[in-house]
Amino acid sequence: MNSASATLTQCLEQELRLTGQLLATLGQEEAALLDRDLASLQSSSQRKGELVTQFFEVRQRRLACLAQQGLPADDRSMALWLQQQGETSAQAAWERLLSQLTVAKELNRTNGLLIHQLASRNQSALQALQSRNSVNLYGPRGASSTHSTFNTVVG
Numbered sequence: 001m002n003s004a005s006a007t008l009t010q011c012l013e014q015e016l017r018l019t020g021q022l023l024a025t026l027g028q029e030e031a032a033l034l035d036r037d038l039a040s041l042q043s044s045s046q047r048k049g050e051l052v053t054q055f056f057e058v059r060q061r062r063l064a065c066l067a068q069q070g071l072p073a074d075d076r077s078m079a080l081w082l083q084q085q086g087e088t089s090a091q092a093a094w095e096r097l098l099s100q101l102t103v104a105k106e107l108n109r110t111n112g113l114l115i116h117q118l119a120s121r122n123q124s125a126l127q128a129l130q131s132r133n134s135v136n137l138y139g140p141r142g143a144s145s146t147h148s149t150f151n152t153v154v155g
Helices: 003-035 040-066 073-087 089-134
Strands: 134-136 144-148
Touching: 003 040, 003 073, 003 089, 040 073, 073 089
Parallel strands: none
Antiparallel strands: 134 144
């Protein structure tokens, strides 16, 4: 195994490890969202950001190594390179990585939907609170306007 092969294999292994950790973190984020556990949500969101950053750093190293081999720096080139090497275990690892990334994208998407749903509920609750403390008045032209009974503080 030459230096490029060793680097690409090492990058692939690191990407798989990071993706596994990302999947676990996304699961924790989902649980925190469903439990409305803000502390856990903040922790998992921070960890998710760290893992994504690490993943992209390793990915950039892998793509740079492919470019040094005269291949385009993209994921299709990785599949082509693996096919040329004939290493079935590395090809299986690559397929596993792509599969895990698809699952991670979907988990992240559903977590985003949960965040949006919770934000909408919070906005509705705030609007309900604000409307309880306001009075509907009619202007000189008969148009309604709402004035809050709260004092406005300008600072």
